[in-house]
Amino acid sequence: MGSREERYQNHHGLVPLAALIGREMRSEKMEKPTVRYGCAAQSRKGEDYFLTKTDCQRVLGNPSSSFSVFAVFDGHNGNAAAIFSRDHLLNYVLSAIPRGLGRDEWLQALPRALVAGFVKADKEFQSKGQTSGTTVTFVIVDGWTVTVASVGDSRCILDAQGGAVCELTVDHRLEENVEERERVTASGGEVGRLSIVGGAQVGPLRCWPGGLCLSRSIGDMDVGEFIVPIPYVKQVKLSNAGGRLIIASDGIWDALSSEMAAKSCRGLPAELAARQVVKEALRARGLKDDTTCVVVDIIPPDNSVQPSPPPKKKNKFKALFFRKHSRDSALKLSKKLSAVGIVEELFEEGSAMLAERLGNDNSNGQSTSGLFMCAICQVDLAQSEGLSVHAGSIFSTSSKPWQGPFLCSDCRNKKDAMEGKRPSGVKVA
Numbered sequence: 524m525g526s527r528e529e530r531y532q533n534h535h536g537l538v539p540l541a542a543l544i545g546r547e548m549r550s551e552k553m554e555k556p557t558v559r560y561g562c563a564a565q566s567r568k569g570e571d572y573f574l575t576k577t578d579c580q581r582v583l584g585n586p587s588s589s590f591s592v593f594a595v596f597d598g599h600n601g602n603a604a605a606i607f608s609r610d611h612l613l614n615y616v617l618s619a620i621p622r623g624l625g626r627d628e629w630l631q632a633l634p635r636a637l638v639a640g641f642v643k644a645d646k647e648f649q650s651k652g653q654t655s656g657t658t659v660t661f662v663i664v665d666g667w668t669v670t671v672a673s674v675g676d677s678r679c680i681l682d683a684q685g686g687a688v689c690e691l692t693v694d695h696r697l698e699e700n701v702e703e704r705e706r707v708t709a710s711g712g713e714v715g716r717l718s719i720v721g722g723a724q725v726g727p728l729r730c731w732p733g734g735l736c737l738s739r740s741i742g743d744m745d746v747g748e749f750i751v752p753i754p755y756v757k758q759v760k761l762s763n764a765g766g767r768l769i770i771a772s773d774g775i776w777d778a779l780s781s782e783m784a785a786k787s788c789r790g791l792p793a794e795l796a797a798r799q800v801v802k803e804a805l806r807a808r809g810l811k812d813d814t815t816c817v818v819v820d821i822i823p824p825d826n827s828v829q830p831s832p833p834p835k836k837k838n839k840f841k842a843l844f845f846r847k848h849s850r851d852s853a854l855k856l857s858k859k860l861s862a863v864g865i866v867e868e869l870f871e872e873g874s875a876m877l878a879e880r881l882g883n884d885n886s887n888g889q890s891t892s893g894l895f896m897c898a899i900c901q902v903d904l905a906q907s908e909g910l911s912v913h914a915g916s917i918f919s920t921s922s923k924p925w926q927g928p929f930l931c932s933d934c935r936n937k938k939d940a941m942e943g944k945r946p947s948g949v950k951v952a
């Protein structure tokens with residue numbers, strides 16, 4: 524009985540290598556969705572940029588380890604920060620992932636690497652001494668798993684099969700985000716509207732000094748350090764019915780709700796869908812701002828017709844990462860989504876505290892060279908230089924201050940400034 528392969532296996536107690544490889548390739552082929560995308564943009568200020576890259580590989584030279592990256596950058600006060608982030612952020616994120624990880628471990632390492640990469644991009648850009656800042660919405664699609672990291676208000680939504688629309692980002696806008704407003708105020712920023720002659724207050728809530736409406740961004744060295752580059756990160760696994768992602772700058776979202784954007788382009792292929800969303804936004808509001816839209820379709824392979832398995836109650840990702848920080852609204856969302864079996868929530872975290880986001884590092888932060896490494900900029904540290912991310916924080920009672928991850932003195936200064944522990948822009952010698 525059984526195939527020739529199985530008979531061979533039964534007889535020898537071994538699986539021939541060729542059969543193993545064949546099996547792996549078949550299952551890859553069955554499991555991996557097809558990713559198609561389209562982009563559309565209408566420029567007014569020339570400060571929106573985007574990135575689409577479908578040929579990334581987890582293991583260089585191995586096409587079956589491929590993943591895709593899509594991102595939108597909406598710059599302000601110039602376009603330099605948006606261009607810098609488009610050109611460098613992906614490398615910074617990938618270089619923060621330890622080498623030699625399997626796929627599951629790689630996906631688990633992503634949220635932390637995204638935090639490190641965003642902070643590094645912010646630090647590197649600020650060191651160039653240029654003003655300007657940018658929102659970033661950065662999406663990594665690996666098979667059915669979608670990981671989104673964002674600062675600012677360029678939203679990413681998911682239109683899942685079955686018509687459920689959900690947001691995979693939160694808007695870091697002072698006007699709407701009470702929690703962020705409280706954080707900024709507690710860290711020494713002032714939040715208020717623009718005052719015009721006669722004392723009347725106009726426009727949305729802004730943070731002073733600087734007058735930015737956003738509470739998180741990359742760049743913006745001329746505003747307080749409490750405008751942090753630490754991204755909200757969410758990781759979900761789609762059901763094998765797939766879904767559509769719409770990533771867009773506020774030129775879209777100021778004109779259309781998430782629901783409206785999703786509905787406006789249903790049934791269209793990605794390229795046409797992106798154009799349709801931009802068209803709808805312009806029709807509703809006119810061209811008042813840069814308007815950029817990237818549509819990504821995650822499509823089941825033709826021959827896969829197996830029904831989607833119900834989401835697991837608790838999985839290993841959650842056990843490791845899903846902690847008390849999830850916000851009420853997000854909890855409601857995940858309950859709703861899990862209830863209908865649309866997506867499986869793997870990870871969610873939005874805290875602006877670096878120590879919480881970098882967590883504990885059991886490898887003790889040692890690089891392959893045996894030296895300690897800064898968790899943000901990935902440079903080797905002298906034994907005397909590295910300071911644990913937990914040292915001197917409220918976490919130091921529960922965590923060991925000599926345990927990794929470690930920060931170089933520059934990154935440690937940046938961390939303290941972001942948390943309002945010392946005046947921003949002042950270097951401690």
Ligand SMILES: [Zn+2]
Binds near residue numbers: 897930932933
């Ligand atoms: Zn560093």
